[in-house]
Amino acid sequence: MKNRLKVLRAERDWTQADLAVALGVSRQTVNAIEKGKFDPSLPLAFKAARLFKMAIEEIFQDEPQKP
Template sequence: MQEALLKNRLRVLRAEREWSQGELSQKLGVSRQAINAIETEKHDPSLELAFRMAKLFKLPIEKIFTPETE
């Protein structure tokens, strides 16, 4: 699968809240594999999922995701 074009802080944010991948996947309504793929930057989430993450972590999207080039 194509590597993700975005860097993200999902793993760190999840660790700060002491959530497992399984717990985060339940909160976001996606599979555990999806969380793992996003954290390991193998998959860029859709805009809709990125907004759900931003809402969950109470952060702007750009505090979670940054373009690879930056």
């Protein structure tokens, strides 16, 4: 799953630690989500959407799986 967390965070001049505190997760988790290594749960995705005042699909985009 692709996401725009890194871009949105940079636009606000937030560090990964700032975003981690705002989302109530560890900095490692924010880093893993930004790098696409870990897909967040639906509640965490909603939390991010509320934080950035955007729709979930504007932040997270599904990537079609390769056959």
